[in-house]
Amino acid sequence: MNGAYNFVAFTILWICGRSSAVEHNLAKVRVDGSIPFARSIFSQYIHSYYPATNIHIMYATLNNFCYNQPMKLVIAITGASGVQLAKTFVAHLPSCIETHIVVSDNALTVESFENQKVTLHSSDNIAASISSGSFQVDATAIIPCSMNTLAKIACGISDNLPTRVAAVALKEQKKLLLAPRELPFSAIALENMHKLSALGVIIAPPVMGYYAAHDSLEAMERFIIGKWYDLLGIRHELYRRWK
Numbered sequence: 001m002n003g004a005y006n007f008v009a010f011t012i013l014w015i016c017g018r019s020s021a022v023e024h025n026l027a028k029v030r031v032d033g034s035i036p037f038a039r040s041i042f043s044q045y046i047h048s049y050y051p052a053t054n055i056h057i058m059y060a061t062l063n064n065f066c067y068n069q070p071m072k073l074v075i076a077i078t079g080a081s082g083v084q085l086a087k088t089f090v091a092h093l094p095s096c097i098e099t100h101i102v103v104s105d106n107a108l109t110v111e112s113f114e115n116q117k118v119t120l121h122s123s124d125n126i127a128a129s130i131s132s133g134s135f136q137v138d139a140t141a142i143i144p145c146s147m148n149t150l151a152k153i154a155c156g157i158s159d160n161l162p163t164r165v166a167a168v169a170l171k172e173q174k175k176l177l178l179a180p181r182e183l184p185f186s187a188i189a190l191e192n193m194h195k196l197s198a199l200g201v202i203i204a205p206p207v208m209g210y211y212a213a214h215d216s217l218e219a220m221e222r223f224i225i226g227k228w229y230d231l232l233g234i235r236h237e238l239y240r241r242w243k
């Protein structure tokens, strides 16, 4: 009897999950090979419809912040060295995040994202969806952030899509993370960072950490990316936490 009840309950859930998914435009979302499509849809809605199941707990770990609606994330890539970090950052993103990418003309890496389920925007397309506050992006990250783009953002200049998405994040008071890459930083760059930090912008340059005893460059990169995920509220297991 219990089995029959469960079967009916899950069938209803599956149908509800599918229609809600369409409503929230989830059809575009990439699903990891290890998670069958129907299960990933369940993860979005099981919380609302059937909170007492074990499956809820299981998906709470897998797709933690996609219960109601997928996070909209913008990644802007500018012409500083460290573009590889942005590629790895995108590669490790959980499948439920709606990811938009814009690459500045000085960071020519567009082909690197060809095989990934992301929306690519042209740097000069000021009319792109993500250039409007009404698109309701949840978080924006500029990885790496050149000193040029940093300076423009600090002055309120938005003459291309990367600087415009940053300006939108600022005016909408949404999360904005900048990963400035330069060595050393000039007093002007430090002043710009200080100004933006005081406005709530997260200034998080790719700084290495040695306490986790990484044994390769890849592990070190995963550590840095994991720190960025932490700051953006993205669950991950990219590095071992200090205990």
Ligand SMILES: Cc1cc2nc3c(=O)[nH]c(=O)nc-3n(C[C@H](O)[C@H](O)[C@H](O)COP(=O)(O)O)c2cc1C
Pocket: 077, 078, 079, 080, 081, 104, 105, 106, 107, 145, 146, 147, 148, 149, 150, 181, 182
């Ligand atoms: C090989 C190379 C490496 C560069 N690395 C950096 C860097 O690490 N940080 C930086 O601020 N600018 C760097 N630049 C300079 C920027 O690419 C330049 O300031 C450019 O105008 C940035 O444009 P954007 O902010 O629109 O991407 C580099 C340029 C080249 C050619």
